[in-house]
Amino acid sequence: MMKQFFRFLVYLKPLLLPFILALLSGVVASAASGFGIPMMIDKVFPVVFDNSKLPPFIQDILVEMVAPDRLHMVVLITACLILPLVMTIRGVATFINGYLTAFVGMRVLEEIRMKAFSHLQMLPLSFHESQKKGDLISRLLTDTQNVQAGITQVSNDLIKQPMTLVSALCFLGYQAAKTSQTSVLLSNLFFVSLSIWPIYFFGKRMVEKARRAQKELGDIMAVAQENLCSQREVRSYGMQGQQVAIFRQLTERFIRIQMKAVKYKQFLVPVLEGVCALGLGYLLVRCNSVGMKESDFMSFATALFMCYDPIKRLGMTYNRLKQAQASLERLNFILDQPDNMPDPENPVPLGKVKGNVSFRDVSFSYDGKHKVLEHINVDVPAGQVVALVGPSGAGKTTFASLIPRFYEVSSGSVHMDGVDLRDATKADVRSNISLVSQSPFIFRNSIIENIRLGKPGASDEEVIESAKKASVHDFAQQKEQGYYTMLADYGDGLSGGQKQRVAIARAFLKDAPILILDEATASLDSESENKIQEELDKLVVGRTTFIVAHRFSSIRIAQRILVFESGRIIADGTHDDLYVSCPLYKELYDKQSI
Incomplete structure (x- = not known):
């Protein structure tokens, strides 16, 4: 499937600068989320309530600069400013990432749609006469939209979410090394890897449902287009009721298929939440048994949560890609149609002929x-x-x-x-x-x-x-x-x-x-x-x-x-x-x- 998507990545070439900026801002947002937030919980929050937990070299600097009676207030204000600073960096980076990703996505959508539409202009009449017009419209509009969403989402989330996961795992490794709790780290990694299985399981079931749903949508558009182009005949023969019944039957079938896809898509969330809760529960018991401090546990728990969140989002991205795969197949049906009446490489110029x-x-x-x-x-x-x-x-x-x-x-x-x-x-x-x-x-x-x-x-x-x-x-x-x-x-x-x-x-x-x-x-x-x-x-x-x-x-x-x-x-x-x-x-x- 990824190989099929890569053929469309060529449309990112003229948008390379905004795309790179989108990725970099995503990396910044990921680092602020996966590493920055757990680090604040581990290093900054404890200082707010106990100045003695300041690192020694910072204490030496502040003692020389600030009067002893104002030390607590300065530390409190400084610590409290770090939180909005990290969140502001995270928020601004997230905004830049989201805006530029949408911009790139819109342009990619335009290029894909124009390529498909242009290719249709080159295909012989025999192809057009063998296809339902409404289905071709569905491929041009709906399927290109799905492919565009798949390309931009995979391009963005395959950088942003793994970076968040890696950042969180790095913090887990740092905490494990600091507290000498390697077994806690390994158990966390086990639960993190366990959450990958339901993503694969539900993703396999998504693609067939998405393929059927897109085909049904094409049939709906074909019937609607046929009806709107034949209103005189429909009214002359009193076919309004029949046409409404056909349209209702198709839409109901489409909804049933869509709901099956939604079922698999939405069921993934509670399954991953359950795995996350199971991991956090085990972490609580394990940390308690080894006598871990509350502050160390909180930072561990936050980092673990930061591991599950990108996995959950990657799971939803994977399912989105499975849906897009069906649209990609339908779009490739147009793009892969050969022009069996190509122009010659060295054409003979006709000019204005006499008419023989x-x-x-x-x-x-x-x-x-x-x-x-x-x-x-x-x-x-x-x-x-x-x-x-x-x-x-x-x-x-x-x-x-x-x-x-x-x-x-x-x-x-x-x-x-x-x-x-x-x-x-x-x-x-x-x-x-x-x-x-x-x-x-x-x-x-x-x-x-x-x-x-x-x-x-x-x-x-x-x-x-x-x-x-x-x-x-x-x-x-x-x-x-x-x-x-x-x-x-x-x-x-x-x-x-x-x-x-x-x-x-x-x-x-x-x-x-x-x-x-x-x-x-x-x-x-x-x-x-x-x-x-x-x-x-x-x-x-x-x-x-x-x-x-x-x-x-x-x-x-x-x-x-x-x-x-x-x-x-x-x-x-x-x-x-x-x-x-x-x-x-x-x-x-x-x-x-x-």
Whole structure:
């Protein structure tokens, strides 16, 4: 487990100075606790009540400096000042340690979370499509928080608490040597070592409970995210009660697992307290039997207590690490996912391409077994408008998705202006492609910023010009704050047609030579489709365009049609040619013409 944590310690490198200061302040606080407090009980407190117990060399100094009648008061004041001095040093060091540890922890958390989030941006779509979104959110938020707590706590307590223990043990050794009670020291060490066993015992039982709890939390977040994204369906089908019942079942299961973890975590405290009490009780009997003085016993007892306190805290730290281990495994699941579509080490620069696209003996499978596309060979010259038609599941959208390299071909190659897409960077490839999908995503931002996504850094004038081409200008101007109107999640506040126009405006602004229209009008009514089609007619001019469509009304502008069936292109031509020569095309067309 520790080896897994060490991989994250690299994030401490830029925070080395505050981290070292945190450790040093922890050492000071530990020494003040483990050695300073027992030493005060042994050396300072007795002097308050009996000046004769002052060390001889101090007595000689004070006799020369202070009148005999004021000696007691000076000694009393000096002794009493030592206590707040030690406690102040301990308190200030503890504050510095706690503050800097929290600061370092926050920064480490930020870096871990950003690394995980950045890695998610690089992983292929196939990974995202196979995962529950709510569970990924749980890994990003909750699990990174647990790992951060584990890293900072182990980094802090593995220095601070052992130092406190060592300081206390040093004082025990000092007292044993002073009083010639080695047997008392050995018996104390026996009880100290005895307290380690319950830490190990309960820690082993913590990790499985923590692992199950984090998995359940991920399921809860997945259900919540799914519910909040489907409120129309939930209400339309009267699913509120069902959804509440599912959520309650998951939360109750989560609580049961959590309480089992809490049981082991909290039970450790009374067990260690019992061992401590047993040790102190034995110490009392043993010291009494050997005739130890009360002051020596008190210092022994305090030092022994100072041994148990860091052990107890180390036990809780160990359990915390066991909990973090489960989160670490879930976080490593993201970080260890390979990018199976890496950019080449020496990429071919594409620049702005003309728009020639070629598929050369391309086959593709999502799972490595069932082929979605088989032996696709097609050349599309720059500027040609191509429609992709066929029954559902024939491979049309998959074909279009291989052009921006959303997926890696299983065999064969896809070329853009003669360059294999695998020889160029994904960013270079995608900078030459605009995409308008059936359900374009509208971000929680203003209308103008949603359009500016097509060309980050574009001026307001450029954005508005693109908006006018896509017929966004009129409805944007009608909003209370115009183009700067803030939109809710998923573009709530805009109709389906308005969302499509915003996506088309993005494509106009990007001005890429290749355009993919993936069912761009499929979710619109006939009137909205006709209006959107007018904007699309303008958008495709001069661009290599691929139109994925079920509605034949949306492909009237196509110069060429590819007919897909069971992952193959079975026909290629114009509407008039295919209607005569391709039975499948004729069947699909006639069904929509009835």
